Amino acid sequence: MIELTEEMASAINSSFPDGLSMLVGTASKAGMPDMAYKGSTLAFDADHLAFWERSHGQTLRNLAENPQVCLIYRNPATRFSLKIFGVAELLKDGPVRQQIMDRTVEFELSRDPERKGIAVLIRIDRILQAGQVVQAR
Numbered sequence: 001m002i003e004l005t006e007e008m009a010s011a012i013n014s015s016f017p018d019g020l021s022m023l024v025g026t027a028s029k030a031g032m033p034d035m036a037y038k039g040s041t042l043a044f045d046a047d048h049l050a051f052w053e054r055s056h057g058q059t060l061r062n063l064a065e066n067p068q069v070c071l072i073y074r075n076p077a078t079r080f081s082l083k084i085f086g087v088a089e090l091l092k093d094g095p096v097r098q099q100i101m102d103r104t105v106e107f108e109l110s111r112d113p114e115r116k117g118i119a120v121l122i123r124i125d126r127i128l129q130a131g132q133v134v135q136a137r
């Protein structure tokens with residue numbers, strides 16, 4: 001069962017303001033990896049993360065081909081870290097897209113004035129801390 005703890009959700013939700021944008025790893029259908037910082041990453045609910053994909057770049061192309069994703073959070077000051085694995089869903093419209101956009105940090109939205117971004121909703125399948133699985137679906 002997956003249920004983000006308050007500590008996990010708080011760390012994720014404050015990552016951008018704390019200067020600790022989360023790192024998102026994706027791979028193409030052929031397996032070519034890519035990593036990108038996503039400042040809009042947020043804890044959407046107890047078992048989902050989300051981010052606003054405004055760049056329409058390699059991350060989006062990879063997720064369209066292969067929804068498997070890995071996210072890394074690390075705070076060197078507190079030594080708190082998370083590695084989160086999941087499956088992404090791309091939302092181009094609808095109420096969940098709107099909810100994610102409404103919760104996205106203003107700095108990220110200001111870089112997408114026409115709101116052409118795509119909401120990415122990630123079902124969390126596994127959470128690791130210090131190399132150990134602490135939660136799994």
